[in-house]
Amino acid sequence: MKNPTLFIRKIWQQDNHVFSIEWNDGVIQNFRLCDLQRECPCAACVDEGTGKRIKDPKSVPEDLKAISICNVGRYGLRIRFTSGCSMGIYHIDKLREGGQCIIN
């Protein structure tokens, strides 16, 4: 058991469909909104009992946008998508694993 040390240093909108995070260790990652919506963990997107995805990932448009992104405590992000989905909490550990790293 160690103290959690991962945190967000900066977050910003890259374009209409992508945002970026700079982590406290200097790594910068891009996140495409449509990819995150396809992985949304909320109860409307995933059956809590079976773990199966309720919404077909193919139904998520590539040009999906957001209304806003805010923090959930110190551990997650909540994204309000233009699709109406807004209840999923994206844990920062999972975001860090799945983000596309930018190599400068």
Add this chain to the structure above:
Amino acid sequence: MPLPMFSTKVASEPQSFGKIDAIVGVAAGKGGVGKSSVVVNLAHALRKKGYQVGIMDTDIYGPSIRKMLPEEQMPFQKGAHIYPALCQGIKMISMAYFRQENEATAVRAPIANGLITQFIQNVQWGDLDFLLVDFPPGTGDVQLTLSQKAQLTGAVMVTTPQEISLLDVRKAISLFNQVKVPIIGIVENMSYYQPTEDVEPVFIFGKGGGERLAKESGTPLLAKIPLDPHIGTCGDCGESLYAHDSKGERLVTRTFEHLANRLVEEIQLLKAERKEGVGSFELVWKEMSP
């Protein structure tokens, strides 16, 4: 006479007028280790050092702090804003103000969460150096709500020396690790009994549990608080330890002062590490030209 229950209307945005330098959760994952006693006496020790202190008693079902820290001024409400009670120089909010002493708060989790959310968003604390949040036992709804909404600077874990206590405190640490709330350190309560300082301490509840937990979690052992009947007597009478020990000569009083010093040091270190963090934010999406 208890206050009437507030309406369930939560302020649409956090309305706290004032700045709170550090919000510290005091938790254990279990009951009976003395969290509330630690919170009250730590608050007194911080006040003695000149800090402005508030207490949020979030144990909706068993709020005990009001007994240990009776008010000179009851809390009151103006519109959606709640002004905390004033208790020996410490501001406080607790479910105890809204119930008769022997009346149970028989509510399910959604209402309990709503009450906690009101405590977090509607209470006007003013400027504080420390807001101590007395967590209820467990690792469920209320603890998650606090972790999501209370903007905790960190958490102090209270344990007693026995392994049976560590079993549950480890679970609470696991929760805080999952929700990225830093563990400030460990407090081992009821650590030993030493009637006078010239005799050997007796380890009634075993020895070393707090140290083991501190090593496992990679966090400091902040203090080992002795068993002292004075804590129970003062708690039952609603008095500070300093009421009968104004110079802080008793071992237990000095231990709480040491704990207060360690808390201040560790929070300064934590803040120095975290000052680069983005903190609480909302990124509003804008239309950008391609």
